[in-house]
Amino acid sequence: MNCRGTLNFRHGDKQAAVNNFFISNDTLFEYGGMFIWGSSHLIANNYFNLSKTIRSRGHAAIYLNPGAPASEHVMAFDIDIINNIFENINGYAIHFSPMLANRVQNFPHLKVPQMVPHDIRLVNNCFYADKPSGFKFFRDDCPTIEKKINWANNSYYGLETGLAINNGLRKGQRHRHLLSFQKISDVSKCIALKNETHFAYRNFDGIDFDFNCKLSGGINGKPLRATDILPPWMIPELGTYHKTGKLTKLQQKRLREINHRSKP
Numbered sequence: 101m102n103c104r105g106t107l108n109f110r111h112g113d114k115q116a117a118v119n120n121f122f123i124s125n126d127t128l129f130e131y132g133g134m135f136i137w138g139s140s141h142l143i144a145n146n147y148f149n150l151s152k153t154i155r156s157r158g159h160a161a162i163y164l165n166p167g168a169p170a171s172e173h174v175m176a177f178d179i180d181i182i183n184n185i186f187e188n189i190n191g192y193a194i195h196f197s198p199m200l201a202n203r204v205q206n207f208p209h210l211k212v213p214q215m216v217p218h219d220i221r222l223v224n225n226c227f228y229a230d231k232p233s234g235f236k237f238f239r240d241d242c243p244t245i246e247k248k249i250n251w252a253n254n255s256y257y258g259l260e261t262g263l264a265i266n267n268g269l270r271k272g273q274r275h276r277h278l279l280s281f282q283k284i285s286d287v288s289k290c291i292a293l294k295n296e297t298h299f300a301y302r303n304f305d306g307i308d309f310d311f312n313c314k315l316s317g318g319i320n321g322k323p324l325r326a327t328d329i330l331p332p333w334m335i336p337e338l339g340t341y342h343k344t345g346k347l348t349k350l351q352q353k354r355l356r357e358i359n360h361r362s363k364p
Contacts, residue, residue, distance in 0.1 A: 153191030
């Protein structure tokens with residue numbers, strides 16, 4: 101709620117964001133959704149409702165980073181965006197080229213087509229607005245560059261898309277109950293979009309969690325718990341910081357020791 105930053109997928113591939121709620125209810129500051137670097141990520145069953153978005157990053161709920169391969173600012177590619185709801189975003193729902201001018205300046209040896217996000221699959225997402233915002237649902241500053249963006253069973257209502265309409269992005273109706281609308285009974289619609297023999301949202305190593313089962317159920321009314329995701333052996337080491345936002349005495353002691361060792 102009212103988070104002034106973004107949830108970043110930056111260092112490392114095969115990351116998952118499932119059943120999160122990105123909500124702001126005032127315009128005092130600029131609020132974030134997700135900024136995505138890297139590949140083979142899953143963004144599924146999330147709810148976005150942002151009353152004001154971050155100008156410096158490009159005003160969006162989800163930012164798909166353009167950048168140089170094998171660099172700190174690696175482009176976003178091979179991404180599954182499934183079963184999400186974007187409601188009344190005061191910005192773009194998805195920005196396909198955020199901060200592109202910065203990346204062009206940082207990597208002058210590359211041409212723009214080598215930097216844009218690609219192989220993005222969007223399935224069963226709802227893009228909805230019942231109030232004006234001055235934005236469209238999507239922004240793509242490189243519309244003529246082939247990106248292999250695949251759409252299936254997505255619905256929009258209330259604003260212009262900002263992109264060429266295709267069969268996988270249809271104009272819908274006003275939905276009174278958006279959460280009940282976002283359920284998918286057959287994940288084969290997602291699977292059909294990927295030609296390999298595995299899928300980006302398959303169960304990840306080290307996480308005892310059935311992603312396919314979770315996707316089929318739509319958005320749950322509350323965020324997932326640590327015990328829903330982490331392996332049993334990790335729970336005793338988790339501590340209480342994720343609940344209280346405060347370090348235990350032992351954690352404070354360890355932090356002081358680390359800081360002391362890091363001083364020259």
